[in-house]
Amino acid sequence: MLVLANDGISSKGKEILEQNGFKVITEKINQNELIGEINRQGITAVLVRSATTVRKEVIDACPSLKLIGRGGVGMDNIDVEYARNKGLIVVNTPASSSQSVAELVMAQLFSIARFLPDAYKNMGVEDFSVLKKKYAQGIELRGKTLGIIGFGRIGQSLASYALGIGMNVIAYNLSKCSVLIPVIVGGKKVEVQIETLTSIDDLLPQSDFISIHVPKQANGSAVLGASEFSKMKDGVRIVNAARGGVVNEEELLLALNSGKVAAAGLDVYENEPNPNSALLNHSLIACTPHIGAATVEAQDRIGEEIAGLVIENLA
Numbered sequence: 001m002l003v004l005a006n007d008g009i010s011s012k013g014k015e016i017l018e019q020n021g022f023k024v025i026t027e028k029i030n031q032n033e034l035i036g037e038i039n040r041q042g043i044t045a046v047l048v049r050s051a052t053t054v055r056k057e058v059i060d061a062c063p064s065l066k067l068i069g070r071g072g073v074g075m076d077n078i079d080v081e082y083a084r085n086k087g088l089i090v091v092n093t094p095a096s097s098s099q100s101v102a103e104l105v106m107a108q109l110f111s112i113a114r115f116l117p118d119a120y121k122n123m124g125v126e127d128f129s130v131l132k133k134k135y136a137q138g139i140e141l142r143g144k145t146l147g148i149i150g151f152g153r154i155g156q157s158l159a160s161y162a163l164g165i166g167m168n169v170i171a172y173n174l175s176k177c178s179v180l181i182p183v184i185v186g187g188k189k190v191e192v193q194i195e196t197l198t199s200i201d202d203l204l205p206q207s208d209f210i211s212i213h214v215p216k217q218a219n220g221s222a223v224l225g226a227s228e229f230s231k232m233k234d235g236v237r238i239v240n241a242a243r244g245g246v247v248n249e250e251e252l253l254l255a256l257n258s259g260k261v262a263a264a265g266l267d268v269y270e271n272e273p274n275p276n277s278a279l280l281n282h283s284l285i286a287c288t289p290h291i292g293a294a295t296v297e298a299q300d301r302i303g304e305e306i307a308g309l310v311i312e313n314l315a
Helices: 011-019 031-041 056-061 080-085 098-113 116-122 128-134 153-164 200-206 226-230 249-258 296-314
Strands: 002-005 023-025 045-048 067-070 089-092 145-149 168-172 178-185 188-195 209-212 236-240 261-266 285-287
Touching: 002 011, 002 031, 011 023, 011 296, 031 056, 045 296, 056 080, 067 296, 080 089, 089 296, 098 116, 098 153, 098 209, 098 236, 098 261, 098 285, 098 296, 116 128, 116 285, 145 153, 145 200, 153 168, 153 178, 153 188, 168 188, 168 200, 226 249, 249 261
Parallel strands: 002 023, 002 045, 045 067, 067 089, 145 168, 145 209, 209 236, 236 261, 261 285
Antiparallel strands: 178 188
8 A cells, every 4th residue: 555655754653654565755835736646656655744635535536445544733734524424534743753843842931031143143242242232132031930731641741841850831732631740850850739719811911931832723713812912921032833814913023022922932833834024123132943742752653653543443
């Protein structure tokens, strides 16, 4: 059987599939050629990350297709329910990249607390003494409150890191839950219990930092827009490493320019792969190119897990 890993797969994942009798195609097929190539080659499974979409038209036009796999957490680039109703198997790897995304968020939190991206860009351009004074108004993370919107695997992993450096953590989740978060303190593992809030309005005014970890909304609306910004503390800092569109980018720019939001870290954008240049060039935004799950370790875990799911369902 042929497996198309159109957005790539780790060498370990490919090796596992090939050892179990699958032929793996890793040459990238353009989105507008996807249907034709699946049918021409008789491809049985398509594995994607974020770049390739598998919508209704692909599902309807490709009778050889039996499985769609997403290497990662969210599956908003796949028409999941439609595919399953048509008898296709749809799988993903929600646990494999949680730690990597959480670590990127921590890096963004440190960066925007101390204006590191803008300071770096101006070193060698502006006078050193001027820069020293300009970036002397950073803040510490320890003792600050991190509000986490969406308390699944990534949110919980982020909470563990944040608690470990002395932040206070509050979390909002659609359904109320009580979660024990493992934290390493003085070389020993302890557990901190977090009771999630069920109203985002309870989280917003308490948070010094906010990190969002929810999928793109079904109706396309933003989770954080003008109304939500108005309820936040003045000088709040925000990180979005979830999905483009869950934060209204135009409203974020207005909030940054007004001083309501002190800084933001973005790993995802509404118009990928061509984000709004106003975001990329803003002195108060730390930008990365959707690399939350892109660590060597996470890619190996994702490859192995997705290979296992293909074998389990098709072998």
